[in-house]
Amino acid sequence: MSATDTSAAAGAGAGQAGRKLTTARAIAEGIAQEMERDQGVVVIGEDVGAYGGIFGATGGLLDQFGPERVLDTPISETAFIGLGIGAAVEGMRPVVELMFADFFGVCMDQIYNHMAKIHYESGGNVRVPMVLMMAAGGGYSDAEQHSQCLWGTFAHLPGMKVVVPSNPADAKGLMISAIRDDNPVVYVFHKGIMGLPWMAKNPRSVAPVPEEAYQTPIGKATVARVGTDATVVTLSLSVHHALDVADKMAAEAGVDLEVIDLRSLVPLDTETVLSSVARTGRLLVVDEDYQSFGMSGEIAARVAETDPGLLRAPLRRVAVPDVPIPYARSLERAVLPTPERIEAAVHDLLKA
Amino acid sequence: MDDKTRLDLYRVMVLSRTFEEAILREYHADKKPAFDIGAGLVPGEMHLSAGQEPVAAGVCAHLRAEDAVTATHRPHHVAIAHGVDLDKMTAEIFGRETGLGHGRGGHMHLFDPRVHFSCSGIIAEGLPPALGQAFAFARADGDRVAVAFTGEGAANQGAFHESLNLAALWKLPVVFVVEDNDWAISVPRDVSTAIASNADRAAAYGMPGERIEDNDVEAIYAAAGAAVGRARSGEGPTLLEVHTLRLWGHFEGDPQAYRPELSDVPGKDPIPAYGQRLTQDGVLDADAAKAIKDEASARVEKAVAFAKSSPVPAPETALDYVFT
Amino acid sequence: MTEVVFPRLLEKEPGAEGVLATWFVSDGDQVASGQLLAEVMVEKVSGEVLAPAAGRVSLLIGEDQTARQGEVIARVD
Numbered sequence: 001m002s003a004t005d006t007s008a009a010a011g012a013g014a015g016q017a018g019r020k021l022t023t024a025r026a027i028a029e030g031i032a033q034e035m036e037r038d039q040g041v042v043v044i045g046e047d048v049g050a051y052g053g054i055f056g057a058t059g060g061l062l063d064q065f066g067p068e069r070v071l072d073t074p075i076s077e078t079a080f081i082g083l084g085i086g087a088a089v090e091g092m093r094p095v096v097e098l099m100f101a102d103f104f105g106v107c108m109d110q111i112y113n114h115m116a117k118i119h120y121e122s123g124g125n126v127r128v129p130m131v132l133m134m135a136a137g138g139g140y141s142d143a144e145q146h147s148q149c150l151w152g153t154f155a156h157l158p159g160m161k162v163v164v165p166s167n168p169a170d171a172k173g174l175m176i177s178a179i180r181d182d183n184p185v186v187y188v189f190h191k192g193i194m195g196l197p198w199m200a201k202n203p204r205s206v207a208p209v210p211e212e213a214y215q216t217p218i219g220k221a222t223v224a225r226v227g228t229d230a231t232v233v234t235l236s237l238s239v240h241h242a243l244d245v246a247d248k249m250a251a252e253a254g255v256d257l258e259v260i261d262l263r264s265l266v267p268l269d270t271e272t273v274l275s276s277v278a279r280t281g282r283l284l285v286v287d288e289d290y291q292s293f294g295m296s297g298e299i300a301a302r303v304a305e306t307d308p309g310l311l312r313a314p315l316r317r318v319a320v321p322d323v324p325i326p327y328a329r330s331l332e333r334a335v336l337p338t339p340e341r342i343e344a345a346v347h348d349l350l351k352a
Numbered sequence: 353m354d355d356k357t358r359l360d361l362y363r364v365m366v367l368s369r370t371f372e373e374a375i376l377r378e379y380h381a382d383k384k385p386a387f388d389i390g391a392g393l394v395p396g397e398m399h400l401s402a403g404q405e406p407v408a409a410g411v412c413a414h415l416r417a418e419d420a421v422t423a424t425h426r427p428h429h430v431a432i433a434h435g436v437d438l439d440k441m442t443a444e445i446f447g448r449e450t451g452l453g454h455g456r457g458g459h460m461h462l463f464d465p466r467v468h469f470s471c472s473g474i475i476a477e478g479l480p481p482a483l484g485q486a487f488a489f490a491r492a493d494g495d496r497v498a499v500a501f502t503g504e505g506a507a508n509q510g511a512f513h514e515s516l517n518l519a520a521l522w523k524l525p526v527v528f529v530v531e532d533n534d535w536a537i538s539v540p541r542d543v544s545t546a547i548a549s550n551a552d553r554a555a556a557y558g559m560p561g562e563r564i565e566d567n568d569v570e571a572i573y574a575a576a577g578a579a580v581g582r583a584r585s586g587e588g589p590t591l592l593e594v595h596t597l598r599l600w601g602h603f604e605g606d607p608q609a610y611r612p613e614l615s616d617v618p619g620k621d622p623i624p625a626y627g628q629r630l631t632q633d634g635v636l637d638a639d640a641a642k643a644i645k646d647e648a649s650a651r652v653e654k655a656v657a658f659a660k661s662s663p664v665p666a667p668e669t670a671l672d673y674v675f676t
Numbered sequence: 677m678t679e680v681v682f683p684r685l686l687e688k689e690p691g692a693e694g695v696l697a698t699w700f701v702s703d704g705d706q707v708a709s710g711q712l713l714a715e716v717m718v719e720k721v722s723g724e725v726l727a728p729a730a731g732r733v734s735l736l737i738g739e740d741q742t743a744r745q746g747e748v749i750a751r752v753d
Contacts, residue, residue: 019700019711020700020701021700021712022698022700022715068491073518074514074517074518074521076514076515076517076518077514078477078480078510078511078514078515079479079480079483079511079514079515079517079518080480080518081480082477082479082480082481082483082484082511082515083480083481083483083484083487083518084484085480085481085484086420086480086481086482086483086484086485086486086487086488086498087484087485087487087488088484089465089470089481089484089485090420090468090484090485090488090489091488092487092488092491094484106510109474109477109511110477110480110481110511113472113474113477114472114474114477114481117461118463118470119673119674119675119676120456120673120674121453121456121457121461121463122452122453122456122457122461122463122465122470122673123451123452123453123454123455123456123457123463123673124454124672124673124676125452125453125463125465126463126465126470127676158674159674159675161675182676183675183676195698197695197697197698197715197716197717197722198697198717198720198722201698206698206699206700
């Protein structure tokens with residue numbers, strides 16, 4: 001199976017009656033299958049070995065492949081991300097984990113000035129086929145420095161693909177695609193979709209995942225829910241909130257929402273967004289990253305520069321309102337794109 | 353050291369200096385009457401390596417084409433010593449389509465995968481990728497090594513410290529070469545660094561360290577031979593610091609008003625000094641020296657002519673190579 | 677019929693209670709021997725519950741519910 005839509009693949013199921021995995025296990029399975037296929041795939045990062053990754057993304061890999069291929073590093077992000085770059089330049093396919101997206105501050109030079117630029121600077125003569133994966137997102141009171149999403153920052157800087165799965169099947173397929181891609185791929189997984197036993201989880205964090213290795217196409221969004229009244233464009237954990245709101249509003253208010261799961265920010269599937277907005281005429285963008293100068297503005301710009309006439313009402317966006325993520329639960333819930341804020345925005349959108 | 357090796361070192365240094373003199377000439381030719389950094393056939397920043405040739409020659413003499421080298425914003429001497437394609441390198445410096453990076457990288461971002469050479473304009477950030485190349489080599493057949501060049505100013509950047517620790521911890525086949533040319537732009541070493549020699553930092557990171565004085569190409573050659581040998585035999589990394597000489601400014605256009613000893617500097621040029629030494633030892637004479645210089649000039653002018661006659665990249669190709 | 681018990685993750689505290697964090701199968705599913713059935717937690721320790729035999733699984737407790745170590749949480753027929 002390759003390049004097919006994994007929503008369909010997951011629904012069809014495989015093996016034991018549509019065997020279910022958490023997103024974390026699905027990611028680890030994708031990495032494991034690629035490590036079986038290609039000796040050049042290694043996993044590098046803090047606590048990726050015996051611990052299995054702080055958020056479970058590398059669970060079981062050390063047992064299966066040993067310490068030569070699953071390497072715990074010192075707290076030296078610049079050094080080990082740069083090491084990944086050099087290894088990739090010499091033909092390996094490293095999967096390097098940055099523990100929290102929030103930590104990019106200590107190592108961003110290697111990421112955006114090296115990993116992302118070497119291919120271009122070299123006129124295409126040097127490739128950097130590595131995956132930089134990172135945990136992102138809030139909602140469990142980890143406050144300002146451990147709750148950010150930041151995919152907008154990575155997407156803004158040229159030279160790296162950015163993928164953000166929302167569910168287990170896409171998580172596995174996108175990881176396999178990312179590893180096989182000859183470009184550097186930033187792979188961002190929201191902690192809230194990982195299905196961890198120690199963090200409150202959305203039920204969609206555990207879902208059927210095909211057993212064989214398969215690729216989910218990078219750069220293709222998917223329509224998570226077909227609808228007619230408005231288009232909700234989103235990604236990551238917010239897909240689940242949007243779907244929950246859609247179910248609720250269908251039952252209570254007869255509103256039929258279309259939900260688009262972007263899955264990738266770079267490349268961005270503008271086509272799918274535009275064709276949906278052309279049908280519904282109403283657009284809500286939901287983004288757990290900071291509101292200004294980011295993903296939601298980008299979606300709005302792509303619609304406006306194609307045909308602002310597609311919109312029958314001004315677009316709405318629900319994002320983190322340019323504020324550091326607060327610690328107190330009451331405050332955190334006020335700034336994250338919760339189902340309540342999403343529902344209110346849909347009402348707004350439909351009234352206008 | 354045998355005569356051939358000594359002459360090879362001299363020849364590489366002369367070629368490197370001849371190249372830098374040509375670039376100096378070309379760079380300034382059309383930036384008159386007052387320096388305009390964005391003007392001319394070679395615009396942008398230019399960091400030339402005159403005076404530092406012994407480090408490149410002495411270290412790279414021990415390397416093969418399949419060994420990796422990462423260099424800095426001042427890369428030309430290292431590139432030449434490691435065998436980077438001179439025509440394509442020159443074309444890249446001139447921003448031409450025939451350049452190593454099809455004109456995308458320029459003088460600070462030269463990549464020649466044929467000899468595993470790369471350089472970067474960010475201080476100390478060439479060290480981590482060198483670790484990765486060494487990591488890949490260690491897992492493959494053979495005894496390939498990676499060498500990372502950096503400056504004495506860079507030895508205070510986080511990437512330097514992280515890289516030394518990780519290299520020693522994982523016993524990577526890498527050699528770190530610090531070119532101490534006394535100046536981080538305008539800041540002298542004793543204003544930036546708490547200790548007298550970066551070689552003393554090596555022990556803190558669990559590797560051997562050695563400082564070579566006097567910009568002496570043969571002493572550099574000896575120390576580098578031992579370090580590269582250690583890396584090839586699986587003994588892990590070494591830190592070398594070479595006290596070298598920045599003959600010209602940090603960048604072209606640098607008035608160097610901060611440099612009190614400037615008038616003394618030309619007298620410390622390592623190339624005529626080595627030439628004299630070889631002459632005294634009967635290894636070189638005036639005719640041979642002239643032949644070496646003429647050969648270097650011819651080679652360099654051919655590269656410059658190639659660059660100048662090469663096409664400029666077409667604007668509509670500006671987005672090519674973002675992704676493969 | 678084979679019983680599926682909540683794993684004894686904390687040997688030193690046999691009476692400790694934990695949580696059934698995640699069911700990977702639904703009530704009535706056919707399962708294979710060794711198949712991952714659930715993930716559980718006792719205090720900070722997480723553990724996996726694998727099917728002890730092949731057959732049809734009946735779930736006896738719900739997700740997020742507490743259970744004691746050693747308690748029967750499912751059956752495989």
